[in-house]
Each structure stands twice: as structure tokens, then as C-alpha cells.
Amino acid sequence: MFTKPVHTRLLYAAILIAALALPWYVPDAYIFQIVTMSLIFAIAVSAMNLIIGFTGQASLAHGAFFGIGAYGVAIMTKAGISFWLALPAAALIAAFIGFFVGLPSLRTRGSYFAIVTLCFGVILWIVAGNWIELTGGHNGIFGIPRPSPIPVPVVGPIEFFTQTPLYYLALAALLLTIFVLRRLVFSVFGLSLMAVRNNEPLADAVGINPFATKLISFVIANFIAGLAGGMYAAIIGAVSPSAAGYMMTFNFLIYLILGGMATLSGPVVGAFAIPIIMEFMQFLGDFRMLIFGALLVFVIIYFPQGFVGGLRQLNQKVAAWRQQ
Amino acid sequence: MELFLQQVFNGIMFGSTYAIVALGLTLVMGILNIPNFAHGHLYMLGGYLLYYFGVTMGLGYWFGLIFSVICLGLVGVLMERFIYRPLNNQPHINAFIAAIGALLFLEALALVVWGPQGLRVPNPHPQIVHFLGMTIGIQRLLVIMGAVALIMALHLFMKKTIMGTTIEAVAQNREGAMLTGINVNRVSAMTFAISAATAAVAASLISPIFMLSPAMGAILGMKAFVIVILGGMGSIPGAILGGYILGLIEALGGGYISAAYKDVFAFGALILILSIKPTGLFGKREV
Numbered sequence: 001m002f003t004k005p006v007h008t009r010l011l012y013a014a015i016l017i018a019a020l021a022l023p024w025y026v027p028d029a030y031i032f033q034i035v036t037m038s039l040i041f042a043i044a045v046s047a048m049n050l051i052i053g054f055t056g057q058a059s060l061a062h063g064a065f066f067g068i069g070a071y072g073v074a075i076m077t078k079a080g081i082s083f084w085l086a087l088p089a090a091a092l093i094a095a096f097i098g099f100f101v102g103l104p105s106l107r108t109r110g111s112y113f114a115i116v117t118l119c120f121g122v123i124l125w126i127v128a129g130n131w132i133e134l135t136g137g138h139n140g141i142f143g144i145p146r147p148s149p150i151p152v153p154v155v156g157p158i159e160f161f162t163q164t165p166l167y168y169l170a171l172a173a174l175l176l177t178i179f180v181l182r183r184l185v186f187s188v189f190g191l192s193l194m195a196v197r198n199n200e201p202l203a204d205a206v207g208i209n210p211f212a213t214k215l216i217s218f219v220i221a222n223f224i225a226g227l228a229g230g231m232y233a234a235i236i237g238a239v240s241p242s243a244a245g246y247m248m249t250f251n252f253l254i255y256l257i258l259g260g261m262a263t264l265s266g267p268v269v270g271a272f273a274i275p276i277i278m279e280f281m282q283f284l285g286d287f288r289m290l291i292f293g294a295l296l297v298f299v300i301i302y303f304p305q306g307f308v309g310g311l312r313q314l315n316q317k318v319a320a321w322r323q324q
Numbered sequence: 325m326e327l328f329l330q331q332v333f334n335g336i337m338f339g340s341t342y343a344i345v346a347l348g349l350t351l352v353m354g355i356l357n358i359p360n361f362a363h364g365h366l367y368m369l370g371g372y373l374l375y376y377f378g379v380t381m382g383l384g385y386w387f388g389l390i391f392s393v394i395c396l397g398l399v400g401v402l403m404e405r406f407i408y409r410p411l412n413n414q415p416h417i418n419a420f421i422a423a424i425g426a427l428l429f430l431e432a433l434a435l436v437v438w439g440p441q442g443l444r445v446p447n448p449h450p451q452i453v454h455f456l457g458m459t460i461g462i463q464r465l466l467v468i469m470g471a472v473a474l475i476m477a478l479h480l481f482m483k484k485t486i487m488g489t490t491i492e493a494v495a496q497n498r499e500g501a502m503l504t505g506i507n508v509n510r511v512s513a514m515t516f517a518i519s520a521a522t523a524a525v526a527a528s529l530i531s532p533i534f535m536l537s538p539a540m541g542a543i544l545g546m547k548a549f550v551i552v553i554l555g556g557m558g559s560i561p562g563a564i565l566g567g568y569i570l571g572l573i574e575a576l577g578g579g580y581i582s583a584a585y586k587d588v589f590a591f592g593a594l595i596l597i598l599s600i601k602p603t604g605l606f607g608k609r610e611v
Contacts, residue, residue, distance in 0.1 A: 058417045104599025110416045111359040115549050116598050119591035122546060130584040246542075250424055257421060286435045293429030300422045301410045 019171060023164045032163055034275055039170035040232045042271035043177045045255045046264070047224035052253075053262035054185060055217040056197030060249050061101065061117035064124040065222040067244020068094040069229025071128065074141040074239045083147040087230040094226025095219050102218040106211060121246050128241040140240030144233050166235050173231060174268070177224060182264055184220070193217055194262075254292055258299055260306030269308055326457035331579040332572065337464050337530075339571020340471030344526040345544060346551035346563040347478065348519035354558015355495040355515050358408050359416070361423035363523060364545015365430040366403075368538065370396045370524030371531040372434055375445050385448035389528040393521045400520025401513045409512070427545070434538035442535035449532075467529045474525055475564055478518075482560070491515055495558055543587060550594040 026032050048062045072090025077083055105116040128135045135141065147169070149157040160166055184190050195203040196210045204210050233239045242248065259270020274292075281288050303310045349363045373395050378388020407426055411419045449462035482488035493501040494511045502508055534540075551570055555562025570590055578586035 052417075056415075056417070058420060104595065107602040108598050109602070111420050112553065112598060112602065114359075114417065114420050115546075115553065116595055118546065119550070119594050122543070123588050123591050123595075126585065126588055250428060253421065253424060254428075286432055289428055289432035290436060293425050293427070293432055296425030296428065297407055297422045300418050300425065301407070304414065304418055 023167060029163065031279070032167065034279055035272075036163065036167045036170050036235060037232075038272045038275050039167070039174045040228050040235065041252070041255060041275065042268045043170075043174050043231075044225050044228035045252050045259070045267035045271045046174075046177055046181055047221040047228065048252050048256055049261065049264075049267045050181060050184070050193075050224075051217050051221040052256065053266075054190065054197065055193045055214055057106070057214055057218065058111075058114040059117045059218060059221065060114050060246065060253075061121040061124075062221070062225055062252055063246060063248030063250075064121040064244050065094045065098060065225040066229035066232070066248060066252075067124065067128060067239075067241075068097060069226030070233040070239045070243045071135060071141070071229075072226065073230035073233040074144045075134065077145050077234070078141065078143075083145070083234055084150075087227065087234075090230040091223050091226035094229070095223035098219050098222030099215070102215045102222075106214045106218060118246060118249075121244075121249060125241055125245045128244050135241070138241060140238060140243075142238045144237050144239070146237070147234055170231060170235065173227070177227075178264060178268070185264065189213075189216075254296055256306075257296055258292075258306055260308030260310075261304070263305070263308040263312075266306050266308040270306070273307075327579065329456055330458050331575045333458055333460065333464075335572035335575030336568065337467050337571070338575060339568035340468050341526050341530050341544075341567075342547060342551060342570050343564045343567025344471050344474055344522050346548045346555070346567045347475070347560060348522040348526075349545075349548045350552045350555070350558055350560060350563040351491075351515050352519045353552055354556075355491060356404075356408070356512050357416075359420045359423060359549075360403075360408070360519070361420060361545065361549070362403070362427040362430060363519070363548055364541035364543070365427040366396060366400065366520050366541070367523040367527045367544055368434060368536075368541030369399065369430055370520075370527035371445075371536045371540070372438055372443075373524065374528045374531055375438070375443055375536060379445060385445070385532070388445075389525070392528050393524040396524035397517040397521040400516040400518075403520070404513050404516035408516075409509070427541070431538050431541070438536075438538070440538065442537045444535055445531045447532040461533070463532050467533070470525065470529045474522065478522070479560075487514065547587075547590055550590050553594065554597055 022035065023032070026035065044062065044066050048059070051057050051059045051062075069090045072093050073083065073086045076086035076089060081089075101117070101120055105113060105120070108116055129138050131137070146166075147160040149159040151157045158165060160169065185193070192203065192208045192213050195206070195208055196213050200210050203213075229243065232243065255270035255274050256267055257270075258274060259268070260266025278288055278292075281291075284291070299306060305312070345363065345367055348366075349360065352358050352360045352363070370392050373392035374385075374388045376388075377383050377391040377395075378385050381388075383391065403426065407422050408419060411422055447461075447463050449466060451462045453460045453462065453465070482492060490501070490506050490511050491514065493504070493506055494508055494515075498508060501511070547570065551563055551566035555564075555566035573589055573593075574586050577589045
């Protein structure tokens, strides 16, 4: 479980090199922007995976916390605060609000929890569209400044005026997120998350506090979602209520389910593959959501573990066949 | 005073819609334990089917209504058979995620077939009556009357017919109902058909008053969920009462406090109540 076979490691290394070298072989600015956005979405979906996939609590407020981070960074940087200060502050605000939302809502279970969090998400979306003084109403906030340059002693300052440094910023954040989540999931705390997911009364009986465990997971997930939202705002340069809407949550959910719940690589695969597939299916227009809606139903019925989970099953079958 | 009466009238009209939609949802949620999150989108599809049969095919309002109800009932049966029945033995949350898939599908379907712009079903009863200073459209009155008639009919069906009592039997005890020889799968399909058909009635009654749009189901579906949870899973009186109360709260809150934030009241109330009582006001213990 903890150590991967050699060919898997080689695959990961190849993916990492491909990601690092990406600016050299993707010259198209539009595709490049989509890839950068996929990195941001991968961070958010990985966080969603922590609360839905590993803890088993279907939080549908994830888009709302993404939006809190985005609006937080937008409002603070417009007020003249540096991005590097605004980003952690916005993420902390998301975590803080998450704590106070989780406190009542995590007392509910199953679909009740999904509905309560969804209601919170809708309230936040309505507020974002109507509190014109703070959020700019339905038009949102434009002209969010790019991250300020980081001074590096020998090389000179790293500036964020072009797409390439923003891409590396997002990539670094994604790698950091995956690293943190990996340490978290394979720790004792991660095991207790899965214990709560698999059997809450049993977890309670062996001395895990299910409520505290769920709450910590929820707060961490929302912190990371806020972080992703903040970076989204700085990279896109504008936020509107749709960044906090429930459609954002549903998109994350599609990436998560199709990619693979409760696997670390699933959310990344989903967040990359699906926006790019959507781009290539641009000619289909509105038919795309028809396909993805049906696909979501199909996958949850027949492959609840998603693409990565399905691949694993296949791998195990091949291994079993070899041993025979 | 006149403003107040007018708001109350509008509140009762909205409440009628909410009551019927929540009624359909509570049947499915209470009886089959299926969180059919796509219920609001079935309602939306019902409105478009009325448009298709009544306006595009030119059958007129009332035939359009009948065909819309029949077609949506069939859609409900298909949904039960192909989406929810295969998920019977899987964790609850999977059915919820499948429902989100279904609602994305239905919304995209409406978008593809009928386009994003709002459509208007011509009002079959544009006459207006003045009463106690209120301006009352006949179609609005029809929404209220229609809701009452539908609720009565459903009550009689549930209490007086064998089919209705089998539904109730499955709701009370699924295994017990199986032991007495009730075909639970057939009851599930029938419940879905009734649930979807009532959504079609609600949509057909109100669509001559408001524009049809692919997004109209999402918020209404969520409100129906709020009502069902507050009124108690599977409780028909709870759904009806909850629907009317929510309609009145919204109309009065929207009229006197803030129209932009009127949806916040319903969802805020849900969060508040579930945080005090996590299984809903009259909810069963474990769902």
C-alpha cells in the first residue's frame, strides 16, 4: 500500500517531467490557460476527495468555499494587500467559515448533509450576486492584480506577468497539495477518516471521535478549496458569482467521480482529462453536458471507483491471471 | 392591507406549486428512501412537455397538460428502472450522485431541444377578477384550485384503492410488504410514475404564468427538498403544510423585507432547523 512498484514510479516520474516541460511543447496560449486552470481545479477536487472520497461526507458546498477563497483574494488584493498575504488569509477565512458551517451541518448524515451543504452553497451564491458593495453583484470583480514578484537573491525577482510563471506556481501548489494529502491519508488520522467512512458506529466504538474527525477533514478540505479559489482569482484576473455557484460544485463532482473517488490520483486525472475532453468536444456545444450527465450516472452505477479505480481492478485481474 | 392580501394570495399560489412538487418528492423519498434530487428537473421537463404538446403540436392547453402528465410519468418509470434500481444496494450517497447526473442530463436535454431563451406558454385564461382590492388572474386561481383537487385525489387514491395501500405498506415496512406478496419493484415504479406525474401537473398549471427556462428546476427542486426534510420524510400532510408555509414566508418576506434575498429565507431555515434537529422536524431516526 505504501510503496509503489517500479513501473508505477517510472510512470509518475514521466508525468512529472512532462508537466515540468509543458511550456515548451504547448505553444497555444488558449490550451495553456486550460491546462493551468486544470491544475487549479485538480487542487480543489483533491480537497473535495478528502471530504467525499476518504471521509464519506458528500459536501456540496465545495464550490462555495472555492468562491470564498476567490472573492477573498480578489477583495484583498484590490484593497492593496499583497497576493502572498491575501492568499493564506483567504484560505484561512474559508477554513474558519468551514468550521462554523461544519459545526451544525456535520451533525446530519448522508443525504441530509449533502442537502445542508448545498443550501449553504446556494445562499452564498445568492449573497455573492446581490451584495453589490462587497462583491460587485452579478458582474463580479475585474482587474485583480497578478501576484507580486518574489525577490530571489541570485537569479533576480520572479515575476508573474506571463502565463509560464503562473503555470509553475499552480503546478507547485498542486504538487504541494498532493504531498500534504498523501501524508495525511496514509497517517493514523487518514486511517481514522476511512474508518469513519466505512462504519461510523464501529469507529466510535474503537475510540475514534467521529464528529471531530469529520470536522477536521471538512476544515482542511475547505482550507485547500479556498487556496485553490484564491489562485484561480489571481490567475484569471476576475471573479463572478459563477465561481462560487453550485455548478462549480457539480463540475468538481464530475471530475472527482469520473476520475476516481478515494484515490489520490483520481481527482488529478479527472480534473485534467475532463476539461480537455470538453474542449475537444467544443463542436458538440450543449450536447456535452448531456453526455457527461449520462456518464456520471453510468459510472456511479457500474464503476463507483471511477477511472483510476477501474484501472486498478483491471491491474489486479491481470496480476491474478499471470499467477495462474 | 391590499398589498398584504395580494402578497398572501401570491404566497398561497406559490405554496400550491411547492406543495404539489414536495408531495411528489416525499412519496419517493419516504417510501423508496431515494433522494431523487432531480425531482425539480422533472418539474422543469413537465413544463417543456406542456409547451411541446400544447403549443408546438397545437393541441391546446388542456390536452397538452394531459400528454405532459402521461409522458412525465413514463420518464419517472424509466428513471426508477435505469438509475435508482441498480443502486438499491449501494451506499446512499451514490444514489444522490446519480441524481445529480440525472439532473445535469435533464437540464442539458432541455437546453439542447428548446434552447436557453425563456419560452412562454400562452395563458389560456387571461381574464382578471378584482376581489377585496386584490387583482386575481383566473390562471392563478386555477393553480390554487388544481392543487387542492390534486391533493384530494391523491389522498383518496392512497387510502381507498388497493394500489394506494400497497404503496403505504411498502413505506411502512419493505420486508413485511414483500412477505405479504407485494411486488416491491412494481410499487417503486408506480410511485415514481405518480411522483413525476404530480410534478408535471404543478409545472403545467404554473407555466402559463411564468417563463419556462432550463434552469427553473434547480432552485425549486432544492426548495422541495427543504420542505420534505422539514415536514418529515414520507409525511404527506407535512409536505402540503410545509409547501404552503414556505410559499407564504417567501411572498411576505419578498414583499416586505427583500425580494433579492427571498430564497435565502428557505435555505437558511433549513440549515437552522437541521442544526438543532439533525433528522428533520418529524424525521425518522436513521435514513
